[in-house]
Amino acid sequence: MDATNINMALCSAFAEELERSGTELAVISPGSRSTPLALALFRQPGIDTVVALDERSASFFALGAAQASGKPVAVVCTSGTAAANFHPAVAEADLSAAPLLLLTADRPPELRQIGAGQTIDQIKLFGDSVRWFSEVGNHDADDAGLLHFRSIACRAFATAKGDPRPGPVHLNFPLRDPLAPIPVEGAVTATSPLALEGRRDGPLSRVEDTACTADRQTVGRLVSMIQAAEKILIVAGRQLDPSLRQPLARLANTCNAPVLAEPTSQFRVGPHDRGAVVTSYEAISRRRDKKLAPDLIIRVGEFPTSKQLRLWMTEVAPAQVVIDPGYDWYEPTRTADLIVRCEAASLLHQIENTAEQRIDGPAGNGFWNRWMEAEREERSSLEKSWNSAGKLQAGEVHYALAGLHGDGDLIYTASSLAIRDQEQSVPALETDLTFLANRGANGIDGLLASGLGAARHTGRPTTIVTGDLGFFHDAGSLALAASVSSPVRIIVLNNGGGAIFDRLPQRDSMEAEEFDVLMRTPSGLSVEAAARLYQVAYSRAETLASLEQAFANASAGVSVVEVPVAG
Secondary structure (H helix, E strand, O other): OOOOOHHHHHHHHHHHHHHHHOOOEEEEOOOOOOHHHHHHHHHOOOOEEEEOOOHHHHHHHHHHHHHHHOOOEEEEEOOOHHHHOOHHHHHHHHHHOOOEEEEEEEOOHHHOOOOOOOOOOOOOOOHHHOOEEEEOOOOOEOHHHHHHHHHHHHHHHHHHHOOOOOOOEEEEEEOOOOOOOOOOOOOEOOOOHHHHHOOOOOOOOOOOOOOOOOOHHHHHHHHHHHHHOOOEEEEEOOOOOHHHHHHHHHHHHHHOOOEEEOHHHOOOEOOOOOOOEEOOHHHHHHHOOHHHOOOEEEEEOOOOOOHHHHHHHHHHOOEEEEEOOOOOOOOOOOOOOEEEOOOHHHHHHHHHHHOOOOOOOHHHOHHHHHHHHHHHHHHHHHHHHHHHOOOOOHHHHHHHHHHHOOOOOEEEEOOOHHHHHHHHHOOOEOOOOEEEEOOOOOOOOOHHHHHHHHHHHHOOOEEEEEEHHHHHHOHHHHHHHHHOOOOEEEEEEEOOOOHHHHHOOHHHHOOHHHHHHHHHOOOOOOHHHHHHHOOOEEEEOOOHHHHHHHHHHOOOOEEEEEEEOOO
């Protein structure tokens, strides 16, 4: 603990407990009011720190790091509008269950609502988007004050990590002068060793998570539904647990169930058995083939991006089981028969240990065979459409990129058109990859910062895939490139604006000029100039061969590869 003055004593005790609880990264935006917090975290030996000039970039950088690691990441800012810039990332963290620790400095109560500079109302600034808010308060550095700061750090970390659902926590620190580390004699009056030092072997209050498992009655009901069903589908959406792969593959084989696997399910690619994977469910759903309709759907993870799949599932209205370890409500069809709130891999093991092996294997199951035949037909049709086109298609770029990655790579993909093209194009591969995306609030903001944060915190080679509008929307986050040493390839699929709007009714119902100005919004900006501004390496790839070469050349640090694609 730093006994320089009251602020440094309290904030250093807080930082000690964050580290002992498991915090490994803090992202700091500069400011005067937050000096004690910033210094305490910067000086804490077990906490890596990154300085980000812009608070929006800082918060998305922390979000990406939290998504990639599954561990709470702290982000610090000064008072005033600085804190408001966290809000987009807070909304995403709330909906995507990313554990963030939002540490906002504030003016003390006597300086609020009197016209003092850089002062806004920060009390519950983020509303219901946070798992917990606390006005940390003004305290002396006595036994009670130090224990309060230590305890609140432990609680914040545990709540962000999952209580039961992970997400953002907001702590507001009203700090009085002196904000600088100016020595004040006698500032620390605490005498208790526990208050002064905490526990040397861990946090003040250790929170132990226990495994969440389903009871026998629930497992029995699930097994009965599986054994009664003749045609079973498994739908795997966004989730981050790689340990789900093996039990999900075994369940699919036991049930003769095709698995409609989004890339972010972590099931489409990997070293597990992928024989059940279906990637073309968007196109297959458009067929409205009654022979492909299931009588039971088992869903793990969030619902996939595909709108056609959602519409088709609503139309065929099978029985549905949703496995939801996050204690949320991922049920856009509004027709689920059963929602089971427990850890998915554990539940699948329980089912496997209880259910009897089905007599007919996949080779003898007509439903399985029809789905696999449809998958082969649609994959073939998709790949032929690429070969017949002149300019590169976004889908074939996603397909090519998937084959260029190595085991352990991260792929962070933008919302809007990029995630949809990826969903329809990436094949089932053995490569052990992790697909990430900000699919909670589905905004395009903060994508570059999120990917850079994931790369910094994990040290893994990372590819960020975005459109041109998403790139320019977050171009300021390229300032964080210098903080990342692992290879980061930013692939900019440049289709000349918001091509996703071409798929909407506005395209045909608006005047062409109105649509172009208000919806398509071509920026006219240079990707190369933006990269050069932030001293980031740039290249352009107009063919798959040049893309492969650019990918290979980007072996260290951050680089931007612009790929013009058909709009």
